[in-house]
Amino acid sequence: MRLTRGQFLWLASVFELGLVVLAYALGGLLDIDPVAALRVDATGLFWGALGTLPLYGLFLLSDRLDATREIRRFLIDKMGPLLAACSGPELLYLGLLAGITEEILFRGLLQPWLELDWGWLGGLVFSNLAFALVHWITPVYALLAGVCGLYLGLMLDVGPERNLLTPILIHALYDFLAFVAVASAWRRQRAA
Template sequence: MPPPSTDGRPNFLTLAYAFEGGLVGVAYALGWIAGITPFSDFRFDGSAVSHGILGTLPLLLLFFWTYQLPHPELTKIRRFLLDSLAPQLAACRVHQLLALAALAGLGEEALFRGVLQPWAEAHWGWGAGLMLSNVLFGLLHCVTPLYGLLALFTGIYLGVMLDIGEERNLLTPMVVHGLYDFVAFWIVIQSYRAEQSQRNRR
């Protein structure tokens, strides 16, 4: 484990890596109980990567739009990101942000799209599987009620991306998730640095 530092970065990264990577272990544990292998629908395929890259664009456009809106609940989310998350992210190097985003895509997709969605589908059908797995996805991200709702719709989108292409491939939502998180991290960091710069000039 890295030693503590004054900026808190190693501890933040250690906890973040452990949490996101630990979701892979949770996925395998739940998959073992349910008789599902989390990565059974994972195949490295160029078209899946392409679908993932293109599929990230609508989510990023939504993020850009909501990030600028002056709605009070969206302002509360933005303030949370800038006050709680941005100082930790801003202390990270680019490769650390890439690793964190990739781990989030790997761990969360293995659990929610690799195990929970197919398990729920097997019991109640595709639509119910999509909804039930992503209600849980929204609850995991429920920093505020609106944030949880946005995460629910994001999860549904990722669940649909699972079936984009000729056959189901977990790689597609993993690419979408990881790339989206990395760009979102970068935008939040730039907003934080701009805000800090304005404060320092006063």
């Protein structure tokens, strides 16, 4: 059964918003505010926009690498039709949704919680092992997601103080750009 555009957007919304509910429920139990480090400021906006460029550059390069070509093919074949059915604002919504909700859970809650017992490096590594597992499509995809998660975790601490806005913006912009690229590739493939 193929999902309709509306069903896809609804399922994505329910799943991603469920991550925020989980973050706040766990945060309540652990006495951690998942958005304690969220500040909307020029520094976070700057690093968020600039920090998107390396990830998107790697995404563009992925089509040229044998190890990631299979993943890109999978994304185009499976996600392409769903993403191509969405409008530009809907793709932006999906990018923002994933960026905000996943970063609140992984960088806002898990990383600071794990730092309490494992220190900064342990929090960074273990929170991104969890991030990789949640993104397990193939072993290579999980590895790449884990590496991206490590990058996002490092970007949490770029600038004068920890700011959750930076990884949220990087994640959201990257996902939006990747969604547009996958939808465009699927359209080109279909037209050919």
